[in-house]
Amino acid sequence: MKKIIILFFFSIQMSFGNTFFWSKKGHRVVGEVAQKYLSRKAQKEINKLLDGQSLASVANYADFIKADKRFKEFSAWHYVNFPEDKKYTDVEPSKYGDIIQGIEKCVAIVKDKSKSKEDRVFYLKLLVHFIGDLHQPLHVGRLEDKGGNDIQVQWFSKGSNLHRVWDTNMIEDHGMSYTEIANTLPKISKKKKKSLQEGTIYDWVEESQDIANKVYESAEIGEKLSYKYSYVWWATVEKQLQVGGVRLAKVLNNLF
Secondary structure (H helix, E strand, O other), X not given: OHHHHHHHHHHHHHHHOOOOOOOHHHHHHXXXXXXXXXXXHHHHHHHHHHOOOOHHHHOOHHHHHHHOHHHHHHHHHHXXXXXXXXXXXXXXXXXXOOHHHHHHHHHHHHOOOOOOHHHHHHHHXXXXXXXXXHOOXXXXXXXXXXXXXXXXXXXXXXXXXXXHHHHHHHHHHOOOOHHHHHHOOOOOOHHHHHHHOOOOHHHHHHHHHHHHHHHHOOOOOOOEXXXXXHHHHHHHHHHHHHHHHHHXXXXXXXXX
């Protein structure tokens, strides 16, 4: 029985590949932040749909279902790749879908009250995750290196890649729980919150791409990364987690 369980979790890990997540912890931070900025009406409606579950508790659902082949069609919804000198609207959307198309589909179904509760819950869970992914810069990376997955580096003398450093390594090695990270993020005023929530997902994807272009310049293939890299880039990680949560709240408040 023990061998079966080990093989099961190994198969899940292989299915997820290198683009697993902002880290489970990172996505929960986004959900925790968003929860604080929900309107009363949105909170009430979300509670009904999720049966009282928090946004943080469902934030990784879209990654967990990658282990099930029935949900293979949603794999491409976690990211988007387009040339660094182009805007998203300048290129033809992928026929397989991408994070922008995915978010739009989720929004359309969640707000459609003629849809079943089961469908609205499913796409709400995906939406929580995808807004988080949209703010991980390398989920808006370059096609030729799979959003930094093919850029091999060393993280504290262990093999990693640039995508994983941003998805997982920096957050996990920071040594705090998701609630601790969420609660120690810089305080923002109402004016600042309003400023962060301005724009649309089309503006936000280009903002993430601008950050991604800087991240690509932050390390070379084979480079050994450790404390200095986290020191330089942790503030950006914090900002993107916080902005992702604040904007997720905006999307959900508008929906409900």
